[in-house]
Amino acid sequence: MFYEPDKDDHGLPFNPYKSIVVPRPIGWISTITSDGIVNLAPYSQFNNLGYDPPYVMFSANSFPETGRRKDSVKNAMPIELRDRIAADIRAAAADPALIERLAAVGQVARGGTPAEFSAMIDEQHAKMASIVKSLGLKPQR
Numbered sequence: 001m002f003y004e005p006d007k008d009d010h011g012l013p014f015n016p017y018k019s020i021v022v023p024r025p026i027g028w029i030s031t032i033t034s035d036g037i038v039n040l041a042p043y044s045q046f047n048n049l050g051y052d053p054p055y056v057m058f059s060a061n062s063f064p065e066t067g068r069r070k071d072s073v074k075n076a077m078p079i080e081l082r083d084r085i086a087a088d089i090r091a092a093a094a095d096p097a098l099i100e101r102l103a104a105v106g107q108v109a110r111g112g113t114p115a116e117f118s119a120m121i122d123e124q125h126a127k128m129a130s131i132v133k134s135l136g137l138k139p140q141r
Contacts, residue, residue: 003016024044025044025046025047026042026043026044026046027042027043027044027046027047027056027058028040028041028042028043029041029042029043029046029058029060029072029076031071031072031075031076032075033071033074033075034078034080039071039072039075041070041071041072043058043059043060043072045058045059045060046058046059058072060072060073060076061073082114083113083114086111086112086113086114086117089111090111090112090113091111092109092111093109093110093111094109094111095109
């Protein structure tokens with residue numbers, strides 16, 4: 001069987017993407033809210049990346065039906081940490097040495113606030129939605 005993850009023509013009752021890796025490890029991901037509330041949740045999109053030093057990775061999306069971020073995602077990336085990382089990226093993007101190195105390979109350093117990034121994504125989403133609508137395109141299943 002030839003399988004393309006973005007198509008739903010496999011004839012199976014459920015999308016087989018999550019079953020491609022067998023056995024599928026389940027990670028119990030523990031996070032703590034900024035108020036000290038502990039959350040423990042199973043994630044099948046989990047794996048270890050290295051032993052020395054030990055790295056563990058999990059990938060969590062939003063709920064497809066609502067777009068609401070899962071608690072583990074919100075807890076793993078508190079707003080304060082997100083803002084601090086964004087500030088560090090802005091500082092790095094303004095570094096003349098980095099700007100010069102990136103320009104040498106045809107790249108541009110760009111930093112901004114999380115709100116600016118969100119606004120840019122919303123703008124691009126609206127632009128692409130307009131193009132899709134004007135062309136009469138429909139999602140393929």
